[in-house]
Amino acid sequence: MQAAPIRRSVDLSAYPDLVVVYLGFRVTRWRGLLALMGLGRSIAEAVRGQPEGLLAHENLMFGLNHVGMRQYWRDLESLERFTRSEPHRTWWRAFSRDSQGSGFWHEAYMRGGMEAIYVGMPAPVGFGLFAPERVPDGAFLSSRQRLAA
DSSP states (O other): OOOOEEEEEEOTTTTHHHHHHHEEEOOTHHHHHHHHHHHHEEEEEHHHOOOTTTEEEEEEEETTTTEEEEEEEOOHHHHHHHSSTTTTTHHHHHHHOOOSSSSEEEEEEEETEEEEEEEEESSSGGGGGTOOOOOOOGSSHHHHHHHHH
């Protein structure tokens, strides 16, 4: 007779402002492979540097040409501080000017809301599979503003 599987859970009471972020990178043209390799090295280096507030980082694979990560942040302020600092600021500006044959998305989940952005994705993913599309401009441009909407 086989033993029952061990059940486990976690106590998140020490993390009332926890933010979970899923990020995805999809190669849409051959050129995107080079972008992915460069970005992958840069992200690994940033994670090794243990940014303030980053609790955990996991790499994920959604498909042969679609990879990503899941990150757990102590709070939205820590995540925002990281996204506004180097090297993230440079990555995002460069990607915003030229996606280099790739698409990018993120979805953030936290107490008080959820938000997402999809850039250059050839087909909907995540929330985009069921929620109506909205253009991220004006008061809907930043993560914090999308959370308040």
